Amino acid sequence: MDFSNVAIEAMAYALPPDVVTSDAIEDRLSPLYERLNLPQGRLELMTGIRERRFWPDGFSASQASAEAGNALLAKGVPEKEIDLLIHSAVCRDRLEPATASYVHRLMGLGSNVQILDVSNACLGFLNAMILAGGLIESGQIKRAVIVAGENGRPLVDRTIEILNERELDRQTIKPFFANLTIGAGAVAWSIVHRDLLDDKDAPLIGRGVVETDTSHNDLCEGDSSGDALEMQTDSEELLHAGIAVATRAWDKFSLHTGWTPETPELIITHQVGRAHTKAVFESIGLNPEKNYSSFDTLGNCGSVSLPITYSLACESGKAMSGHPTAFLGIGSGLSCIIHSVTN
Numbered sequence: 047m048d049f050s051n052v053a054i055e056a057m058a059y060a061l062p063p064d065v066v067t068s069d070a071i072e073d074r075l076s077p078l079y080e081r082l083n084l085p086q087g088r089l090e091l092m093t094g095i096r097e098r099r100f101w102p103d104g105f106s107a108s109q110a111s112a113e114a115g116n117a118l119l120a121k122g123v124p125e126k127e128i129d130l131l132i133h134s135a136v137c138r139d140r141l142e143p144a145t146a147s148y149v150h151r152l153m154g155l156g157s158n159v160q161i162l163d164v165s166n167a168c169l170g171f172l173n174a175m176i177l178a179g180g181l182i183e184s185g186q187i188k189r190a191v192i193v194a195g196e197n198g199r200p201l202v203d204r205t206i207e208i209l210n211e212r213e214l215d216r217q218t219i220k221p222f223f224a225n226l227t228i229g230a231g232a233v234a235w236s237i238v239h240r241d242l243l244d245d246k247d248a249p250l251i252g253r254g255v256v257e258t259d260t261s262h263n264d265l266c267e268g269d270s271s272g273d274a275l276e277m278q279t280d281s282e283e284l285l286h287a288g289i290a291v292a293t294r295a296w297d298k299f300s301l302h303t304g305w306t307p308e309t310p311e312l313i314i315t316h317q318v319g320r321a322h323t324k325a326v327f328e329s330i331g332l333n334p335e336k337n338y339s340s341f342d343t344l345g346n347c348g349s350v351s352l353p354i355t356y357s358l359a360c361e362s363g364k365a366m367s368g369h370p371t372a373f374l375g376i377g378s379g380l381s382c383i384i385h386s387v388t389n
Contacts, residue, residue, distance in 0.1 A: 047176055047253065047254040047255065047256065047383075047385070048252070048253040048254070049179050049180075049182075049183050049250075049251050049252060049253070050183070051182065051183055051239050051240045051241070052179040052182050052183055052237060052238075052239070052240070052250070052251045053237070053238055053239075053240045053243055053248045053249060053250050053251065054235055054236070054237060054248055054249040054250075054251065054387075055123065055189070055235075055236040055237065055238040055242065055243060055245075055248060056118055056121045056122070056123050056235070056236045057118070057233070057234070057235050057236075057353070057356075057357040057360065058114050058115075058117035058118040058120075058121060058233070058234050058235075058357070059114050059117070059231065059232060059233045059234070059350075059353075059354045059357050059358075060110065060113040060114040060117060060195075060231065060232040060233075061099055061231055061344075062099040062100050062101040062102075062105075062110075062197070062230045062231065063099070063101075063102070064099060064100045064101070064102065064199075065097055065098075065099055066097060066098055066099070066100055066202075067096065067097045068089040068090040068093070068095055068096060068097065068226075069086075069087070069090070071089060071202065071206070071226055072086055072087070072088075072089055074206050074210075075206060075209055075210065077210045078209045078210050078214075078219070082215065082216055082219070084216075089223075089226055089227075092223075092319075092321070093227050093319035093320060093321070093341075094319050094320030094321075094341060094342055095227050095229075095319060095341055095342060095345045095346075096342050096343060097342075097343055097345075098198065098227075098228070098229030098230070098343075098344055098345030098347075099229055099230050099231065099344060099345075100197065100198065100199040100202075100229070100230050101197045101199060101230050103199070105197060106139050106148070106195075107133075107135055107137035107138050107139055107145055107195045107196070107197065108133070108139050108145050108148035108149045108152060108195065109152065109195070110137075110195025110196070110197060110230070110231075110232040111133055111135065111145070111149045111193035111194060111195035111232050111234070112148075112149045112152035112153050112193075112195075113195070113232055114193055114194075114195065114232035114233050114234035115149060115152075115153045115191060115193045115234040116152075116153055117234065118191065118234040118235070118236060119153065123189075123191070123236045124189075125153070125154065125155055125156065126156055127188070127189055128155060128156070128159050128189050128190070128191050128236075129158070129159065129160065129181075129187035129188055129189055129190060130159065130160045130161075130162075130178060130181065130187050130189075130190040130191070131146050131149065131150055131153075131155060131159050131160070131161045131162075131190070131191050131193070132146065132161075132162055132163070132164050132174040132177070132178060132190065132191075132192045132193070133145045133146035133149055133161075133162075133163045133164070133193055133194065133195075134163070134164045134165070134170035134171045134173065134174035134192055134193070134194045134349050135165075135170060135171075135193075135194040135195050135196050135348060135349050135350065136165065136167060136168070136170065136196060136348040136349055137195065137196050137197055137348070138163060138165070144161060144162055144163045145163055146161040146162055146163050146193075147161055149161075149193055149195075160187075164177065166349075166377050166379070166381065167266075167348070167349070167377035167378045167379055168316050168346075168348050168349055168351060168352075168375065168376065168377045168378065169316075169349070169375050169376065169377025169379075169381055169382075169383060170194065170348075170349040170377070171192060171194050171233070171349045171350070171352060171353050171375075172352065172373060172375040172383045172385065173383070174192045175192060175235070175237060175251065175385075176254065176383070176385070178190035178192060178237045179237060179251055182237065182238065182239050188238060188239050188242060189236060189237070189238045189239075189242065190236070190237045190238075191234060191235070191236050191237075192234065192235050192237060192353075193232070193233070193234045194232065194233055194234075194348075194349045194350045194353070195231075195232040195350070196229075196230055196231060196232070196347050196348040196349065196350045197230040198225075198228030198229050198230050198345070198346075198347070198348075199230060200275050201225050201228055201268075201275050201277060202225060202226060202228055204275050204276060205222050205225040205226060205276075205277075206226075208222060208276070209222055220280075220281065221278035221279055221280060221281075222277075222278060223281070224266070224277075224279040224281050225277055225279070227318070227319055227341075227345050227346045228345060228346050228347075228348070229344045229345030229346060229347045230347060230350075231344055231347045231350045231351075231354050232350060232354075233350050233353045233354040233357060235353060235357075237251070247367045247389070249360075249365070249371070249387050249388065249389050250387065250388045251385065251386075251387055252303075252385070252386035252387060252388060253302060253303050253385070253386050254299070254373075254383060254384060254385030254386065255295060255298040255299045255302050255383070255384055255385075256295070256381060256382065256383050257291050257292075257294045257295035257298060257381070257382045258291075258379070258380070258381040258382075259287070259290075259291050259380050259381075260379060260380070260381075262283075262284070262287040262291075262379075262380045263378070263379050263380065265279065265280045265283050265284040265287060265378065265380075266278075266279040266280070266284055266378035267279075279378075284378065284380075285321070285322060285325060287380055288322070288326070288376050288380060288382075289325050289326055289329045291376065291380050291381070291382045292326050292329065292330065292374060292376060292382050292384075293329045293330055294382075295374075295382040295383070295384050296330045296374075296384060298384075299372075299384040303386060305370075305372070305386070307330060307331040307332050307333070308333070309370055309372075310332075310336060310370050310371055310372040310386075311336060311366065311369035311370055311371065312336055312338060312359060312364060312365055312366075312369060312370075312371040312372070312389075313327075313332055313336045313337050313338070313371070313372050313374065314338060314352055314355050314356045314359065314371065314372070314373050314374070315337070315339075315352065315355075315374045315375070315376075316346075316351050316352050316374070316375050316376050316377075317339060317340055317341035317344065317345075317346055317347065317351035317352070317355055318341070318346055318376075319341055319346065320341070323337060323339060323341075326374070338355060338356075338358075338359040338364050339355065340354065340355040340358055352373060352375050356371070356373070356387075360389075365389045366389060367389055368388070368389065369388075369389050370386060370387075370388055370389075371386070371387040371388070371389055372384060372385070372386060372387075373385045373386075373387060
């Protein structure tokens, strides 16, 4: 997971057109709120998520990923020199074939491109980045494109149905509430050998570690029966377990790199919500002023969250040239990756 020659050549993203506020979701939950006498505004208050975006009904993961991928090509990434395409989202078009095959077709890529899907909950994009980086570092390929397209609309719609229709109480609604934080978006990065860079200030991917604890893989589980997508999360236990995994990962990372909590000038985490971010920063001792978040307007976008947040940080000028950045990703299961990037 240590690289000397791997860089982020270009980044692009696509935002869905439909903006849905937390207030609007609570309005749809009025039967539940009235029955259990729940206070209006609790969703935003608990999560810090003011709004999220959704793709139109029927919009597929591959369409979302291809929208970001084509935006990447429009930035000058040479499509005939792409060796590998990885689709890394939680969402996928179907079990078979790989969603990457649909993205490949929609992007009009060539016949020499390897295609595959990588799936690991919200950590999938970082996993794909490391796999691609290893192939680049070893000389097997020169350029990889990693895409992810997520759409939380079906899950949120299904969750609202469940909460309104089932005879649930204040305790039994808890496993479903995390679903209401889910948003949508798409992102695409071109990862290359540094010899291909025209922009010598492009971010370099450095050193990283992983910490995995699968004893907690039952804390967030989702599945579908036909179109009836359902997910349940023990949010409190998942928060505690996630903090523990992230703290152990930071201890490894610190020993491996020599970094202290003061080293990174910018910190990009998976975008769960306000309470999760605050708890992780406090546990590790990170400076919250170095955090850059997007969850307040995008919600939790699964595997898209961390890379789109970094893309937005670079776009806004928060990622300064020469400044060290830390990626801290966590995926239910549980697994945590921390990786250094130098802008």
